[in-house]
Amino acid sequence: MRIFADSGSDLPKSFFEENNVTLIPLKVLVDDKEFDDITEIDAHEIYSAIRSGKHPKTSQASPELLLNTWKELAKSGEDGLYIAFSSELSGTYNTAVMMRDQVKEVNPSMNMIIIDSRCASLGHGLLVKEAVRLRDAGDDIRTIERKIRHMAAHMEHLFTVEDLDYLAKGGRVSKASAFIGGLLNIKPLLHVESGKLVPIEKHRGRKKVLKRMIDLMDERGVNLANQTIAISHGDDLQTAKEVQALIEERFKPKATEIHMIGSVIGSHAGPGTIAIFFLNKEMNA
Numbered sequence: 001m002r003i004f005a006d007s008g009s010d011l012p013k014s015f016f017e018e019n020n021v022t023l024i025p026l027k028v029l030v031d032d033k034e035f036d037d038i039t040e041i042d043a044h045e046i047y048s049a050i051r052s053g054k055h056p057k058t059s060q061a062s063p064e065l066l067l068n069t070w071k072e073l074a075k076s077g078e079d080g081l082y083i084a085f086s087s088e089l090s091g092t093y094n095t096a097v098m099m100r101d102q103v104k105e106v107n108p109s110m111n112m113i114i115i116d117s118r119c120a121s122l123g124h125g126l127l128v129k130e131a132v133r134l135r136d137a138g139d140d141i142r143t144i145e146r147k148i149r150h151m152a153a154h155m156e157h158l159f160t161v162e163d164l165d166y167l168a169k170g171g172r173v174s175k176a177s178a179f180i181g182g183l184l185n186i187k188p189l190l191h192v193e194s195g196k197l198v199p200i201e202k203h204r205g206r207k208k209v210l211k212r213m214i215d216l217m218d219e220r221g222v223n224l225a226n227q228t229i230a231i232s233h234g235d236d237l238q239t240a241k242e243v244q245a246l247i248e249e250r251f252k253p254k255a256t257e258i259h260m261i262g263s264v265i266g267s268h269a270g271p272g273t274i275a276i277f278f279l280n281k282e283m284n285a
């Protein structure tokens with residue numbers, strides 16, 4: 001069985017190489033030049049570009065790449081499982097389904113499952129890592145699909161951004177709100193609901209919003225001591241480690257991991273973003 005994931009999962013390149021997962025790169029446009037995420041541009045370059053006043057743009061994975069990848073899978077005769085970035089944040093999932101259906105017209109026996117994760121960043125990434133674990137443990141594709149869909153439905157995303165202007169440019173908050181927020185040092189607390197980014201609270205100051213994230217994690221999480229908690233950051237490793245220490249002290253999880261937010265999500269969320277990911281329901285439920 002072959003597993004596919006796109007760069008919206010914010011997993012490092014080494015993960016794909018070491019775990020036999022095929023990367024589907026999304027696209028990033030900087031200075032009128034288009035790059036494949038991860039393989040042709042590094043997230044550090046995106047954050048440097050943003051800090052210098054540039055405004056990177058993003059687009060979905062190449063339809064041609066998806067078509068050719070599915071053709072190769074059909075030719076191999078292997079089962080395929082693609083866990084895709086939320087369809088509410090990228091057109092990649094819908095294009096992947098369209099290309100798969102096109103290939104299946106010629107290869108009706110092709111067994112290719114595509115899951116709309118409705119997740120982003122390491123919320124998406126944790127699903128991919130679990131799929132790899134299940135594959136390596138010998139589970140069949142239908143069992144993995146069922147477990148990953150359950151996990152996706154109960155994946156919590158809590159995050160805040162350093163500067164509301166970045167979300168305003170992406171249409172996530174109004175420009176007026178961003179202006180007022182900047183003047184008052186207002187930091188938004190957001191989550192993902194049905195695959196969309198949704199603001200839920202506003203707090204004055206960085207420390208207050210981070211503390212509230214941990215409190216809300218306590219309210220929403222289930223059996224956090226038996227989970228792997230993921231933390232992603234917009235080129236702010238120091239704050240991510242501070243959040244990690246708070247989580248480990250309070251919940252004593254099985255494991256925590258930190259990764260930088262990649263080029264695609266970072267282009268919209270901006271430097272200084274901090275996000276945490278955990279489950280609100282037992283995996284074996």
